[in-house]
Amino acid sequence: MNAAQIAVDDELAARVAWSRLIEPGDAVAGELVRTLGAGRALVWARAAASSDDVATLVTALVDAEPSLGEVRRRLGTAVGRWAGRFADLDPSRDLERMHRLGGGVLHPGSVGWPSGLADLGPIAPMCLWVRGRLEVSASLDRSIALVGARASTSYGEHVAVDLAAGLAEHSTCVVSGGAYGIDAAAHRGSLAAGGTTVALLAGGVDRAYPVGNAPLLERILEQGGSVLSEVPPGGVPSKGRFLMRNRLIAAVSRATVVVEAAWRSGALSTANHAIALLRPVGAVPGPVTSMASAGCHRLLRDGAAVCVTDAAEVLELAGRAGEDLPPERVTETRDGDDLDWASRRLLDALPGRAPMEHDELARTAGLSVGEVRGALGVLELAGLARRVGAGWARPVRGPTGRRP
Amino acid sequence: MNAAQIAVDDELAARVAWSRLIEPGDAVAGELVRTLGAGRALVWARAAASSDDVATLVTALVDAEPSLGEVRRRLGTAVGRWAGRFADLDPSRDLERMHRLGGGVLHPGSVGWPSGLADLGPIAPMCLWVRGRLEVSASLDRSIALVGARASTSYGEHVAVDLAAGLAEHSTCVVSGGAYGIDAAAHRGSLAAGGTTVALLAGGVDRAYPVGNAPLLERILEQGGSVLSEVPPGGVPSKGRFLMRNRLIAAVSRATVVVEAAWRSGALSTANHAIALLRPVGAVPGPVTSMASAGCHRLLRDGAAVCVTDAAEVLELAGRAGEDLPPERVTETRDGDDLDWASRRLLDALPGRAPMEHDELARTAGLSVGEVRGALGVLELAGLARRVGAGWARPVRGPTGRRP
Numbered sequence: 001m002n003a004a005q006i007a008v009d010d011e012l013a014a015r016v017a018w019s020r021l022i023e024p025g026d027a028v029a030g031e032l033v034r035t036l037g038a039g040r041a042l043v044w045a046r047a048a049a050s051s052d053d054v055a056t057l058v059t060a061l062v063d064a065e066p067s068l069g070e071v072r073r074r075l076g077t078a079v080g081r082w083a084g085r086f087a088d089l090d091p092s093r094d095l096e097r098m099h100r101l102g103g104g105v106l107h108p109g110s111v112g113w114p115s116g117l118a119d120l121g122p123i124a125p126m127c128l129w130v131r132g133r134l135e136v137s138a139s140l141d142r143s144i145a146l147v148g149a150r151a152s153t154s155y156g157e158h159v160a161v162d163l164a165a166g167l168a169e170h171s172t173c174v175v176s177g178g179a180y181g182i183d184a185a186a187h188r189g190s191l192a193a194g195g196t197t198v199a200l201l202a203g204g205v206d207r208a209y210p211v212g213n214a215p216l217l218e219r220i221l222e223q224g225g226s227v228l229s230e231v232p233p234g235g236v237p238s239k240g241r242f243l244m245r246n247r248l249i250a251a252v253s254r255a256t257v258v259v260e261a262a263w264r265s266g267a268l269s270t271a272n273h274a275i276a277l278l279r280p281v282g283a284v285p286g287p288v289t290s291m292a293s294a295g296c297h298r299l300l301r302d303g304a305a306v307c308v309t310d311a312a313e314v315l316e317l318a319g320r321a322g323e324d325l326p327p328e329r330v331t332e333t334r335d336g337d338d339l340d341w342a343s344r345r346l347l348d349a350l351p352g353r354a355p356m357e358h359d360e361l362a363r364t365a366g367l368s369v370g371e372v373r374g375a376l377g378v379l380e381l382a383g384l385a386r387r388v389g390a391g392w393a394r395p396v397r398g399p400t401g402r403r404p
Numbered sequence: 405m406n407a408a409q410i411a412v413d414d415e416l417a418a419r420v421a422w423s424r425l426i427e428p429g430d431a432v433a434g435e436l437v438r439t440l441g442a443g444r445a446l447v448w449a450r451a452a453a454s455s456d457d458v459a460t461l462v463t464a465l466v467d468a469e470p471s472l473g474e475v476r477r478r479l480g481t482a483v484g485r486w487a488g489r490f491a492d493l494d495p496s497r498d499l500e501r502m503h504r505l506g507g508g509v510l511h512p513g514s515v516g517w518p519s520g521l522a523d524l525g526p527i528a529p530m531c532l533w534v535r536g537r538l539e540v541s542a543s544l545d546r547s548i549a550l551v552g553a554r555a556s557t558s559y560g561e562h563v564a565v566d567l568a569a570g571l572a573e574h575s576t577c578v579v580s581g582g583a584y585g586i587d588a589a590a591h592r593g594s595l596a597a598g599g600t601t602v603a604l605l606a607g608g609v610d611r612a613y614p615v616g617n618a619p620l621l622e623r624i625l626e627q628g629g630s631v632l633s634e635v636p637p638g639g640v641p642s643k644g645r646f647l648m649r650n651r652l653i654a655a656v657s658r659a660t661v662v663v664e665a666a667w668r669s670g671a672l673s674t675a676n677h678a679i680a681l682l683r684p685v686g687a688v689p690g691p692v693t694s695m696a697s698a699g700c701h702r703l704l705r706d707g708a709a710v711c712v713t714d715a716a717e718v719l720e721l722a723g724r725a726g727e728d729l730p731p732e733r734v735t736e737t738r739d740g741d742d743l744d745w746a747s748r749r750l751l752d753a754l755p756g757r758a759p760m761e762h763d764e765l766a767r768t769a770g771l772s773v774g775e776v777r778g779a780l781g782v783l784e785l786a787g788l789a790r791r792v793g794a795g796w797a798r799p800v801r802g803p804t805g806r807r808p
Contacts, residue, residue, distance in 0.1 A: 023749075023770035080772025084763055159692055239752045285689030285701060288563055288713035297689060300704055300711035307704035307711075309692035345427075348643045359488055366427035368484025 001092040006042060014038035015107045016091040018126040020232050021045070021082040024244035028078035030122030031071045038126070048075075049083035097233055101206055102221075103131035114140040114252040119277050125230035125248065131205045132226035136252075139196050139226075143173035144318055145253035145274070147246075147267045148182025148260040153292045156182055156260030159284055161189035163257065166311025168195025172318075175200060175253045177245065178213055178227070182259045182267070187216055191223055200252070201229040202245040203237030243269050250274035255318040257282040257308055261295030268295050275304055282308035282317045339378065342367055346375040347384055355391030405496040407450050410443065417495040418442035419511045422530040424493055424636050425449070425486040428648035432482035434526030435475045442511075442530070452479075453487035501637055505610055506625070507535035518544040518656040523681050529634035529652065535609045536630035540656075543600050543630075547577035548722055549657035549678070551650075551671045552586025552664040557696045560586055560664030563688055565593035567661065570715025572599025576722075579604060579657045581649065582617055582631070586663045586671070591620055595627055604656070605633040606649040607641030647673050654678035659722040661686040661712055665699030672699050679708055686712035686721045743782065746771055750779040751788055759795030 006013045015038045022029045032041040048057045058075045062068050068075070098104050106113050106128040112135035117124045130136065144167055146160055164174045164186045174190040176183040178199035190197035197220055201209060205227050208214035217227050230248060231241055246266060250256050250273035258281070261267040274281045283305035286293030299305035308314050339347065349365035350356075361376075362369045376392055379385035386395045410417045419442045426433045436445040452461045462479045466472050472479070502508050510517050510532040516539035521528045534540065548571055550564055568578045568590045578594040580587040582603035594601035601624055605613060609631050612618035621631050634652060635645055650670060654660050654677035662685070665671040678685045687709035690697030703709035712718050743751065753769035754760075760768065766776045780796055783789035790799045 026770075077772060077775070080774060081766070081770050083772065084767035085770075088767075155691060155693070240749050284692055285697070285704070285711070287559060287691055288688060289559070293689070294713070297711050297713050300689065301713075301717070303707075307689070307701050309698070309701050309705075313705070345644050362485070363488035363492075366430075366485050366489075368481060368487065370484060371481070 001090055004046070006039065006091060008037075008039035008043060011038050011109055012105065012107050012127070013091040013095075014042045015127040016094050016105055016232075017042055017089045019129075019230060020089055020094075021085050022126070023081075024125065024230050024241055025123045025247065026078065026081075027122040028071045028074045029082070029126070030124060031068060032075075033126065034122060035065050035068055045079060045082055046086055048079040049086055054079050094232060097206070098129060098131075101131050101233070103129070103205065103227075104134045105129055106134065106136070111135060112137045116140065116251045116253065116277075116279075117248070120247065120251050123247065124251075127230070129205050129229050129232060130226055131228075132221040133196075133224055134226075136198060136226050136228065139173035139198060140175065140252045141254075142171075142318075143175045143198065143253045144314055145175040145249045145256040145270065146182070146186035146259060147176055147249060147256065147270045148186075148258055149262055149265050149267060149292055149295075150179050150181040150183070151262065151292065152181035152185065152260050153286075153290060155286060155290070156284075156292055157185040159286075160185035160259045161192070163259070163284070163311050163314060164189030164195070164197070165193035167314065168193035168197075170311065170315060171195075172315065173198060173225075175249055177201070177249060178209070178217060180210055180213065184213055184216055186259070187220060191219055191225075194223075196223070197225045198252075199225070199227045200245060200249050201227060201237065202231065202242040203229065204231055204233040204235040205229045206233040207235075209237045242266060246270040247273040247277075250277055250279060253279065255280040255282060255314070257284065257314055257317070258296050258299060258305065259284045260286060260290075260292045261299075262291055263294040263298060265295045268299070271299055271305060280317045280319065281305040282314055284308055339382070340375075342371045343375040343378040346372060347379055350379070350385055350392060350394050352394050355388035355393040357391045361392065405494055407446065407490055407493040410446060410495060412441075412443035412447060415442050415513055416509065416511050416531070417499075418446045419531040420495040420498050420509055420636070421446055421493045423533075423634060424498070425489050426530070427485075428529065428634050428645055429527045429651065430482065430485075431526040432475045432478045433486070433530070434528065435472060436479075437530065438526060439469050439472055449483060449486055450490055452483040453490055458483050498636060501610070502533060502535075505535055505637070507533070507609065507631075508538045509533055510538065510540070515539060516541045520544065520655045520657070520681075521652070524651060524655050527651065528655075531634070533609050533633050533636060534630055535632075536625040537600075537628055538630075540602060540630050540632065543577035543602060544579065544656045545658075546575075546722075547579045547602065547657045548718055549579040549653045549660040549674065550586070550590035550663060551580055551653060551660065551674045552590075552662055553666055553669050553671060553696055553699075554583050554585035554587070555666065555696065556585035556589065556664050557690075557694060559690060559694070560688075560696055561589040563690075564589035564663045565596070567663070567688070567715050567718060568593030568599070568601070569597035571718060572597035572601075574715065574719060575599075576719065577602060577629075579653055581605070581653060581674075582613070582621060584614055584617065588617055588620055590663070591624060594629075595623055598627075600627070601629045602656075603629070603631045604649060604653050605631060605641065606635065606646040607633065608635055608637040608639040609633045610637040611639075613641045646670060650674040651677040651681075654681055654683060657683065659684040659686060659718070661688065661718055661721070662700050662703060662709065663688045664690060664694075664696045665703075666695055667698040667702060669699045672703070675703055675709060684721045684723065685709040686718060688712055743786070744779075746775045747779040747782040750776060751783055754783070754789055754796060754798050756798050759792035759797040761795045765796065 160182045168190045174197045176186040246269045256274035283296040283299040362372045572594045578601045580590040650673045660678035687700040687703040766773045
């Protein structure tokens with residue numbers, strides 16, 4: 001089946017073809033498909049690509065579809081970019097290939113299509129190529145993206161593993177990019193806690209990139225997760241595709257957390273996409289002496305990210321407070337925490353050994369004698385003061401120095 | 405000289421007496437002194453303290469000075485708190501003592517009085533007991549408070565030393581509390597860079613607290629700095645005085661930076677005072693695995709502090725951008741940074757070895773053949789593409805893999 005053989009109403013086949021024609025994030029193709037539908041858009045684009053007079057075709061199109069006026073001036077260039085790739089289209093071959101890989105293709109009409117992608121508007125992907133579990137929306141609609149540097153430190157990897165495991169324990173899918181460093185640690189942490197994790201690749205899902213993470217991607221599939229890409233099978237992960245892939249990580253997740261990122265890092269592009277999509281962004285702080293955390297600190301300084309230090313704070317970031325309240329932080333209580341102001345002040349002045357009488361206590365604490373009398377009653381009841389003759393002192397303590 | 409011998413118009417002697425009568429932060433004394441002047445306020449308080457009918461005296465006072473109506477109900481209690489301390493007053497003895505210590509006493513009428521203290525209103529200190537340089541306002545009016553946990557880590561101390569040294573190099577006075585841990589590291593860092601540093605103690609300036617920091621305090625004095633307290637000589641550093649001392653650290657400084665602080669830490673009280681005074685607050689991040697940074701991360705999460713990672717960012721925080729612009733961060737530049745979009749995309753697609761012709765490059769890069777021609781011109785000029793027969797490839801690189 002080539003481009004000419006795709007039925008105009010076969011939305012899936014047409015989107016599969018479009019995904020081969022364009023580079024990720026092609027807003028002109030996005031507007032064309034939104035306006036005409038994928039099949040009609042493909043018919044028009046094929047005619048334009050083989051025409052000697054694209055300008056006339058563009059004018060006729062915009063006359064018929066005025067909403068395309070906005071992209072009018074970019075349509076000619078776009079057609080020129082798609083033109084060279086028409087010869088290579090064969091959607092049915094692609095679909096068979098995905099079937100053999102144990103996967104499939106999702107498009108916006110599919111049940112499993114992640115709802116967050118709609119926020120991308122004309123730069124939403126044409127389709128998603130999927131290995132592993134096809135119905136990814138159930139996992140992704142409550143997922144968190146954990147991203148970060150490939151050049152990570154053991155600190156960053158440790159934190160990524162911990163966060164991912166904590167999220168998995170709260171049935172939260174971890175999304176990352178399948179790269180070395182923080183991405184791999186995030187996937188591993190989720191897997192170790194029995195979680196579902198999704199890797200969004202910049203190249204085709206049939207080629208593990210980087211090759212060293214092939215076993216990791218296999219484990220993701222074995223454990224019920226998915227490997228996704230908007231780039232068709234065989235597609236090379238180029239630099240531009242990496243940057244565009246980052247918008248998908250941000251869009252499918254409820255929040256994006258950067259674990260480690262250098263001052264200039266791809267992970268920051270994911271954070272910026274999340275900000276543009278009005279998704280919450282978190283950044284994990286690290287030592288200021290570590291260049292691997294400089295990008296996280298930059299996000300915090302700019303007020304672009306919230307400081308997150310554990311999985312509970314990440315869940316809170318994602319607005320899941322109702323479902324997953326972060327545990328109340330257990331704070332050490334100290335003697336006097338529950339006392340009134342005067343009693344606390346007197347406790348502070350109470351001698352350890354040589355007892356003091358009322359007037360001396362008043363002078364020392366800066367309290368009136370009446371306040372001292374009242375406070376001594378409170379402290380005695382609480383076991384924090386004892387009478388010694390006519391005076392008062394702190395109670396005798398156990399060998400640890402704390403009240404037994 | 406006892407309380408009865410202080411001339412009503414001797415503001416300094418009267419304030420020295422008040423400083424012995426009250427505990428730090430006594431707003432009732434503050435209002436009384438503000439309304440009557442320190443000398444008349446002392447005369448009234450002495451009479452009230454020895455009277456059997458304080459209520460009548462309070463009524464007469466508020467009738468004469470209606471602005472004291474606000475503290476009317478607290479005046480009786482306050483008098484009771486001051487009463488026990490009148491016997492011990494001897495301002496001239498105190499002033500001689502400070503003179504012998506090589507210091508003096510500042511009050512709001514003194515030339516060296518730090519301007520920031522005015523923001524404290526009725527809880528401003530009555531006077532400041534000073535060892536070392538007496539005119540502290542010149543240093544303090546452009547100072548930064550660096551505070552943090554006593555239970556610091558070597559990471560936190562390292563950062564505190566670095567920040568303080570960096571501030572000293574920009575002629576910025578470092579204020580801290582003279583305690584172990586971060587405070588000591590901050591003072592040491594300033595001294596090491598030849599800076600002026602000020603220690604604000606919770607007890608009297610004649611007693612080094614903690615004792616182990618006595619040599620450090622001496623070095624501060626030798627190097628032109630000062631040791632300050634609002635508590636008179638001999639005063640014990642009680643818990644309440646520590647918390648009140650923290651308001652002074654915040655008030656005299658242009659900004660407060662917390663280097664390390666546990667989830668519950670006195671350094672957070674300094675930060676909260678700074679916030680209440682509308683002073684900028686910075687927090688230095690650290691490993692999320694370190695409990696010693698939990699308080700800093702708490703400030704960042706709450707949006708109460710700005711993330712700061714070096715001295716330049718601290719100076720920027722203090723609003724000194726005009727004087728001390730932080731150095732432009734040097735970022736690594738990479739091939740293609742200064743190229744237009746199409747040339748970058750083509751550079752990305754350009755093969756390392758087997759050359760490609762125009763149409764293949766267009767298909768690979770997702771560009772039109774016209775765009776490929778233009779971009780090749782740009783890349784060839786920049787030395788980033790070379791002709792090989794009818795095709796194009798990346799230039800041959802030096803042995804490091806980077807362009808020679």
